[in-house]
Amino acid sequence: MITIYDIAKNVGCSSATVSKALNNYPDVNAMTRKRILDMAESMGYSPNSQAQALTKNKTWNIGVLFETESEIRNGFTHYFFSQILESFKKYTEERGYDLTFVSQKIGENKVSFLQHVRRRRCDGVIIANYDYHDQNALELIHSKIPVVVIDFDNDTVSSIFSENYEGLKLLTQHLIDLNHRDIVYIHGQRNYVTGERIRGFEDTMKANNCIITEEHLVESKYYDRQNIADKTRLVLARDKRPTAIIFSDDYAAVLGIKVIQELGLRVPEDISVVGFDGLELGQMITPHLTTIVQDTRMIGELAAKRLTEIIETKNRTKVDISVGVTLLEGASCKQVKLI
Amino acid sequence: MITIYDIAKNVGCSSATVSKALNNYPDVNAMTRKRILDMAESMGYSPNSQAQALTKNKTWNIGVLFETESEIRNGFTHYFFSQILESFKKYTEERGYDLTFVSQKIGENKVSFLQHVRRRRCDGVIIANYDYHDQNALELIHSKIPVVVIDFDNDTVSSIFSENYEGLKLLTQHLIDLNHRDIVYIHGQRNYVTGERIRGFEDTMKANNCIITEEHLVESKYYDRQNIADKTRLVLARDKRPTAIIFSDDYAAVLGIKVIQELGLRVPEDISVVGFDGLELGQMITPHLTTIVQDTRMIGELAAKRLTEIIETKNRTKVDISVGVTLLEGASCKQVKLI
DNA sequence: ACTAATATCGAAAGCGGTTTCGGTAACTTC
């Protein structure tokens, strides 16, 4: 690898001048600047970002922490979060940052996430869908490093949320408008996001004078095929089968529909189904899934915008941004005849 | 951020000794080592990986180039490649490497991929599914940097391939064994991988004395919904509708099945369908898709293994690794009655 | 023609580490 010293030698000037020429300093003669740039070009010079980071104290690197509670669909392969990540990446790249996935290993040493991020001197970190109570993530949140989180309730760092409450309100109202009264919500593990959604469900049910008992709330695990299938079968096997099921998300809904169909029932004729997320997945099956679309592009972009803002202004004040959701009407719901 | 100099001052020794203590050099007294380690611990010391990279000439960073020809399903969100990436990440992380996505922007400057990788001083690069003829990718391949490619035919760097020829042979033979003779292959854009698959298809058809004309090969675009739907409709509208369709991949097959069903036809009763890849997607619909499973875990791991090997041994000799595929029998194919 | 302002450059210190090599001090060995 060639360095500014090599260029300096060939041009016949000092390394300082080379550096200045490359960085558009005003105190370099136009002639020498040109000679330096040409030489750099012809020698195939590539600045060493490590050395630059060392002096500038800025790495142009953003750490990424994307883990889910699911064993199967993790990081990139998570249908929903990968979309956010993609959008986040696009925006940060545009601004000149690189993405580095933070792990628990660096070189030969095992380290905590915080240690990893500090070693790499990441300018900032984005955390999504990480386990609430993981010490590793909390440690990061409580550090001095610029952090933005997605779907992660806390009271120290900026966060981006979809309107979960609103989302479930829309879904529930949609079903109620179709005369459904006996609606089961197969939700995911209880956490802040799930809590908001449940609240949206309950409030809407009550507002419409629907009876709501513990029977109407069934807990499943996000992205756990077996668990979702089991819970769905349990609900379907009840004496009084609900007329509609709200699944925790589209993935669960698509699986749920399969289970329903395998039991010889039809969607939406025998039972209505809705999901949450707005995955392409839900639109690839028959019937198209009615669901809530989360604006992943917007979420990723806003997260990126906020994070780079914090990095560049050094102003870490917590800002909570919420992103609107929309109801997508598929063909998985049907009006119930009033008796 | 605290440095080894801070530690040295507090302990009362030189920075050299601190460095040695931290790096397990033998010429440090057990007592002083302990005092140094304790001090580092209590001061919350975190080595600066940039500084280390500068002296050691190793960054523990691997560049990742994952782009597809598809506009919609790119990078992380690509159902198939995200799985490979996930596996690749797992393995490289285990070995202590970090993943950095290489883009065309770094800090404030626009750069080529090669320049990006060189600036960041990546120890190596993994390229997958990148456009063959992109100068950017070729430049990288022809550089001195350790590179491993996935599904990318070339004659300079090591590559990992699934047994594409074998895969299509298995699929075609499977259909022929079910007495299908009129099979249309809706393949993707012509490139090396697609070429191998087409060869597998043609060879198997011929080996079984099936007539094969240009009618049997239809070109579509990978992961282009509109295009896939159009091509499928075209095939279905023919006077003599084929009894089976091989789609370019599972994504296309799932879309294809939807199109078929929307036209009032049944899979597999009216037409048999198979895919390629082994995505979860194909198993979430009714009927379960018959397909070829690519071992993404293995592909990612072998790519990682080969790349770290090249990095660590500096032996770049081209090695081509091929990974076996298996036929997964779903319910999307049916035996044709012989007339 | 003489001072003042300006243009251009480079020495040197600093960023945070690693590693070589020489110097003591203590310890063996016979």
Place this chain on the structure above:
DNA sequence: GAAGTTACCGAAACCGCTTTCGATATTAGT
């Protein structure tokens, strides 16, 4: 008790780049 080891430590150079600040040369101003 002299000579040879061994254990331990630190000065210093180096990795590649940035940036301050002073030096010199040139030009402008009057």
